[in-house]
Amino acid sequence: QVQLVESGGGLVQPGGSLRLSCAASGISVRVFPMGWYRQAPGKQRDLVATITAGGATNYADSVKGRFTISRDNAKNSVYLQMNSLQPEDTAVYYCNLNRVIWGQGTQVTVSS
Numbered sequence: 001q002v003q004l005v006e007s008g009g010g011l012v013q014p015g016g017s018l019r020l021s022c023a024a025s026g027i028s029v030r031v032f033p034m035g036w037y038r039q040a041p042g043k044q045r046d047l048v049a050t051i052t053a054g055g056a057t058n059y060a061d062s063v064k065g066r067f068t069i070s071r072d073n074a075k076n077s078v079y080l081q082m083n084s085l086q087p088e089d090t091a092v093y094y095c096n097l098n099r100v101i102w103g104q105g106t107q108v109t110v111s112s
Contacts, residue, residue, distance in 0.1 A: 001025075001026050002024070002025070002026040002027045002097075002101055003024070003025045003026055003103075004022055004023070004024050004095045004096075004097060004101060004102065004103035004104075005022070005023050005025070005103060005104070006020060006021065006022050006093065006094065006095050006103045006104065006105060006106040007020070007021050007022075007023075007106060008020040008021050008106060009093060009106030009107045009108045010107075010108070010109070011109045011110075011111065012085055012108070012109070012110055013110070013111070013112050014085065014086055014087060014110055014111075014112055015084060015085065015086075016085050016110070017081070017082060017083045017084075017085065018082045018085065018108060019079060019080070019081050019082070020036065020079065020080040020082065020093055020095075020106060020108075021077060021078075021079055022034070022036075022077060022078045022079070022080075022095030022103055023075070023076065023077050024076045024077065024078075024097065025076070027097070027101075028073075028076060029071065029073065029076055029077075029078065029097060030053065030073040030076075031053050032053060032097050032098040033050060033051065033052045033053060033097075033098055033099070034050065034051050034069075034071060034078040034095070034096065034097055034098075035047065035048070035049065035050035035051070035069075035095075035096040035099070036048040036049050036050075036069060036078075036080045036093055036094070036095060036096070037093070037094045037096055038089075038091035038092065038093045038094065038108075039091055039092050039094070039105075040090060040091040040092075043091075045094065046060065047060055048060055048063055048067065048069075048080070048093070049063065049067055049068075049069035049080060050069065051069045051070070051071050051078065055071070057069055062088075063082075063089075066082065066083050066084045066085075067080060067081065067082050067083070068080070068081040068083075069081075078095060080093070082108070085108075085110045086110055087110045087111060088110075089108060089110050090108060090109050090110050090111070091107075091108060092105040092106065092107050092108075093105060093106050093107075093108050
């Protein structure tokens with residue numbers, strides 16, 4: 001059974017940082033593009049960042065310069081380092097494999 005499990009979400013003050021992790025099981029992520037998406041209440045799920053099998057990255061304009069996506073194929077995992085967080089970053093963050101498989105999501109709340 002293929003499964004993606006996110007972790008690392010939580011409550012953080014504006015300007016703070018969080019690091020999200022996504023651990024895959026039942027499949028090797030090595031050859032697949034991976035991504036992070038987010039969905040705020042009442043809004044659609046939007047792309048945050050993607051990383052190809054070769055390591056090329058792409059970011060939504062709203063997070064460029066603040067977020068960094070990375071992957072560790074040896075750990076079968078992908079990460080999202082989020083810095084300078086703002087209230088508008090509040091959302092459920094989802095890990096995605098090859099635009100097909102989704103994790104259950106992890107809540108990120110940015111509030112003072």
